[in-house]
Amino acid sequence: MSPPTLPACFEQDRALAAFIAQIGPCRLAEQTRPDPQTQDPYASLIKAVTGQQLHNTAARTIFGRLCTLGPQRDKNGPPPTPEILLTLDDATLRQCGLSGAKIASLRAIAQGRLDGIVPSLTEAHKMDDETLITQLTTLRGVGRWTAEMMLMFHLRRPDILPAGDLGVQEGWRRLQRQPKRLTPKALKAATLAFSPHRSTLAWYCWQAKERLPPSPSATIS
Structure with missing residues (x-):
């Protein structure tokens, strides 16, 4: 399988690019298909x-x-x-x-x-x-x-980073091999370069939280 085509901001982050090459393309689009029951x-x-x-x-x-x-x-x-x-x-x-x-x-x-x-x-x-x-x-x-x-x-907005989400915080920490989880404010600042693709980034953070080892121990800085 050929590696997914990534925005330049993803390619420039070596840890993230390596992780994406390992797990494949973002499947967020599959999870955000319009649902007539709840799209409104x-x-x-x-x-x-x-x-x-x-x-x-x-x-x-x-x-x-x-x-x-x-x-x-x-x-x-x-x-x-x-x-x-x-x-x-x-x-x-x-x-x-x-x-x-x-x-x-x-x-x-x-x-x-x-x-x-x-x-x-x-x-x-x-x-x-x-x-x-x-x-x-x-x-x-x-x-x-x-x-x-x-x-x-539901609205399929492409640039949403739920920085207060512990899964996103922990996934970013594991991707970057940091000793502490960032505060929401610090996480927003650290990921600003990924705009306007931060919904995709959040999806990869959730995947990293599930797939990457948890060490070192995490605390919020």
């Missing part, structure tokens, strides 16, 4: 909050139950519209497996969609990354990491 920012955020701190299987089950309350009454269909979700009582939502905190967050997202804080897909495509992240993180239960994952995996 509203639906994507509903799914993200529903699955927070849960195993993937449990997250899919609970989200599927929520979707049966949506307009198609189908676990594989879209989640309830904002208008529908805001009419559902706590007991109904708890039967899906949602906690009180998540119910409050889902209602905040629904109200945020009605208020224009959560944009439509068309509107989102017109917004730059940081403006969209800043706007979404005003909502209860939506942190920066959640917004970044939505931009990366």
Whole structure:
């Protein structure tokens, strides 16, 4: 197999280029194929909050139950519209497996969609990354990491570096054979040269965290 074609910034980092030659091309595109069920920012955020701190299987089950309350009454269909979700009582939502905190967050997202804080897909495509992240993180239960994952995996933005993600921090540390993980601010500075390809860089960091040996021991500098 021929080595993947890389942007010059990846080729110039010897450790990263060697790792890429070992594991092959980035497969992020395969993981970010448009999903009609969750591509809309509203639906994507509903799914993200529903699955927070849960195993993937449990997250899919609970989200599927929520979707049966949506307009198609189908676990594989879209989640309830904002208008529908805001009419559902706590007991109904708890039967899906949602906690009180998540119910409050889902209602905040629904109200945020009605208020224009959560944009439509068309509107989102017109917004730059940081403006969209800043706007979404005003909502209860939506942190920066959640917004970044939505931009990366659902809106397919190419230049997202979730610098607060421990997997990205640890993967970068292992790639560069550093004794300490960088702080988010330092990691952003260290990877600025990879813009506008930092979503790809994040994917390789996640792979490095899983594939490269963990020594030396890691702490955050």
